[in-house]
Amino acid sequence: MAAALRPSPRAGRSPAPAGRRAEFRAGARAAAPLVVGLAPFALLVGAAVGGSTDVLAAWTGTLLVYGGSAQLTLLQMLRDGAAAWTAVLVTVLVNARLAVYSTSLAPVFAGAPLRWKVLAAATVVEPTWAVAERRAREPTDPVGARVHYAGAAVAMTVGWLAVVTVGSVVGRVDGLATHLAVAVPLCLLALVVPHVRRPGGLAAVVAAVVTALAARPLLPGADVLLAMAAAGIAGSVVSRRRS
Amino acid sequence: MVVWLCVLAVGAASLAVRLLPFLAVERFGLPPRMADALRHAGTGAVTALVVLAVVGSGAGSRPDPAVLLAVGVGALLAWRGRSMLWVVGAGGCAYAALSLPLA
Numbered sequence: 001m002a003a004a005l006r007p008s009p010r011a012g013r014s015p016a017p018a019g020r021r022a023e024f025r026a027g028a029r030a031a032a033p034l035v036v037g038l039a040p041f042a043l044l045v046g047a048a049v050g051g052s053t054d055v056l057a058a059w060t061g062t063l064l065v066y067g068g069s070a071q072l073t074l075l076q077m078l079r080d081g082a083a084a085w086t087a088v089l090v091t092v093l094v095n096a097r098l099a100v101y102s103t104s105l106a107p108v109f110a111g112a113p114l115r116w117k118v119l120a121a122a123t124v125v126e127p128t129w130a131v132a133e134r135r136a137r138e139p140t141d142p143v144g145a146r147v148h149y150a151g152a153a154v155a156m157t158v159g160w161l162a163v164v165t166v167g168s169v170v171g172r173v174d175g176l177a178t179h180l181a182v183a184v185p186l187c188l189l190a191l192v193v194p195h196v197r198r199p200g201g202l203a204a205v206v207a208a209v210v211t212a213l214a215a216r217p218l219l220p221g222a223d224v225l226l227a228m229a230a231a232g233i234a235g236s237v238v239s240r241r242r243s
Numbered sequence: 244m245v246v247w248l249c250v251l252a253v254g255a256a257s258l259a260v261r262l263l264p265f266l267a268v269e270r271f272g273l274p275p276r277m278a279d280a281l282r283h284a285g286t287g288a289v290t291a292l293v294v295l296a297v298v299g300s301g302a303g304s305r306p307d308p309a310v311l312l313a314v315g316v317g318a319l320l321a322w323r324g325r326s327m328l329w330v331v332g333a334g335g336c337a338y339a340a341l342s343l344p345l346a
Contacts, residue, residue, distance in 0.1 A: 064254025106268030185296035193321035208287035231287020236280035
């Protein structure tokens, strides 16, 4: 544990206000293409919100659940008449993968006040984690990295909430969502491909693809978690051998 | 009322699941090897979401050729270092070029 990542001596020092604003704007700019790319998925979630028996509660879930796939799962299960406790349990399991992103992001927030950690935990999802992960590769002070993350989280929250609201009003337009949904894998693909160039990155991506394909018919629902585990193991083993 | 209760319960549990690692790493630190494995794991989850979006999440579903073409074009551009807007734009055009004539 001696080499464990700890907050640096500069952890409590804030950059100048102008630098903070620039970091915040840079984070928001980095998240903007993700908001656009994930908009079709937000429309689908919005359509589910609009179809709920309690639209206000379902819409509030956009902020409280803070995960499109989890929110969609919850609303669909409730609509299909599943028991409330079952819907809650399954939805929490869908969101459980986000604990890995939190753990990965935690060193950036080590030494930060609790309110920063709560805000980071409440907003960590694939896109915000990807922005933070990309930023972490650049030399920076922890406070700058946190402000950068905050910019990404605010942009993602505002953009996502706006599109979900639009989706809840206009509802599902036949065929449109199916065609627009192609933007979702493209958007995620742009996050994955740069990782391939990192040590162990190719092994991680190949392991995830193979595991997801193999698990899909055998263990539907666990495919993402299994792919996550396989990528973590394969990537770290290969990068350790190379180093 | 049921929807409210479910949303509040999931929100609280999800926040706890996400907040605990922040507090645990603050307390115990994070070994570099573990940090490396977590980065790969995070990318693995995103990769799995791409795969499931392409092949479909149902057991009997088959990939749409237009989506396959779009993802192929997008992957090539991403590999060549193009921005996300390029990847989504060019991939979307490839999808439209193949799917709209078939519709």
